[in-house]
Amino acid sequence: MRDFNKKLRVVLIDDNANHLRGIKELINLESSYDVVGTTTSANLGINLIKKYHPDIVLMDINMPEKDGLQTLQAINKLNLSTKVIALSGYDDADLIYRAIKLGAKGYVLKTMASVKLINAIEEVANGKIYLPSVLSTRFFEYFQSTAREEEKVSEEENLLTSLTMREYEVLELLTEGINYKSIAGKLIISETTVKTHVNNIFQKLQVNDRTNAVLYALSHGFKPSKKTAMTAV
């Protein structure tokens, strides 16, 4: 939780100098915040963060030099407790999704009322995620549609279902990058038997080599059975 005796240390990054000044003045109106640094450059911004270890970073994620998402990644690598709030002119679902995925604790549109920005800082400082309702809906729609596509791929006429138990076991070992000899050893069958199984697998999955068999498996929701590999005593 937040310590209200200390001022929240804030760093601002925005390639638009005018906008930067505007935000700074806005924040300085609040007595509980302390803007310790501002910059129009992403790279300089990272240096500021290294130097000051701020509580909060407000960053425009649509910058030319180094884009905001890359900068987010760079900040993550510093492993600080600094929380980043993304500022953006766009409510693009993909952008919102990726920003959140890269650890942004908030996402505020530049067109939004300035009071929202203060709200965001307050909420994020208290350990919450700040996503205005509109953006939150965008995020979830994107999230669910992505997940749904993955589901579809692993459902529609999945050739994996035509495999027998034994073939599935063999495929499982193939996906671990193991050769015939070792597979034979693990399943305690002969190498030629393994070859037979593998050839049957190829036919059923309609591929010609193990790499493509593995690729098919991984892209069609193949899941290790877990109960395998106990044949070995």
Place this chain on the structure above:
Amino acid sequence: MRDFNKKLRVVLIDDNANHLRGIKELINLESSYDVVGTTTSANLGINLIKKYHPDIVLMDINMPEKDGLQTLQAINKLNLSTKVIALSGYDDADLIYRAIKLGAKGYVLKTMASVKLINAIEEVANGKIYLPSVLSTRFFEYFQSTAREEEKVSEEENLLTSLTMREYEVLELLTEGINYKSIAGKLIISETTVKTHVNNIFQKLQVNDRTNAVLYALSHGFKPSKKTAMTAV
């Protein structure tokens, strides 16, 4: 958007008969809803949904017979516009995350005030996602920590970074399951050159065959460069 002339058709699924009755009475107090079916069985619930094509389904996701997540999947496969709101006794992050991922449009705790349930129905019917603040925070924490783990794996001593541009291009084609001859054709170089590159790749990634090279690539954040494959005119 919702048509306020029509009543929202609702189906309830909860293995606890008492709870089921309670929810039904609660909803029936609202004149704009019409509970068209209730059941304590997940399988019967799916049948009800098939029959009535309700607007909203309220479903307990902690059921014995068939768990709620499986039921969610089954409902998804019906490809209806029915929206499912998950009811649960637990605010477990993993459970929330998976429910949303499987398309749940809302998640409400049984301990929450009943007015929240009405709110949830109303919001979801209007095309929004209903996730109370506490649960939303849980979701995002889980989402971001999962993403962060993936990032880590693809960062920590990633052998992919030791590859040259050309080797990266070759690896990219390997991950598409293409053989030497075709790779040579695509990059317009000789087959022996491809072999040289592949052998160098193997050494750098510390593997002995293409399958393991591909597996390494896929598990370490390998991303197609997109600017490849134009060598071919």
Place this chain on the structure above:
DNA sequence: TTTTATCTAAACCTAAAGATTTAGAAAAAC
């Protein structure tokens, strides 16, 4: 009871993959 499916296995062959060495040319780094 007789198919049918599955698991096992061998023989035989071809093609592809992998290991190793050597080497020229061009570009980048020192």
Place this chain on the structure above:
DNA sequence: GTTTTTCTAAATCTTTAGGTTTAGATAAAA
């Protein structure tokens, strides 16, 4: 200006992988 890196290529050899056919044993289904 010399060293290093990278991309190119060939030769040679060994080892897997892959294709095909045949077949016995068993268990389940028709």
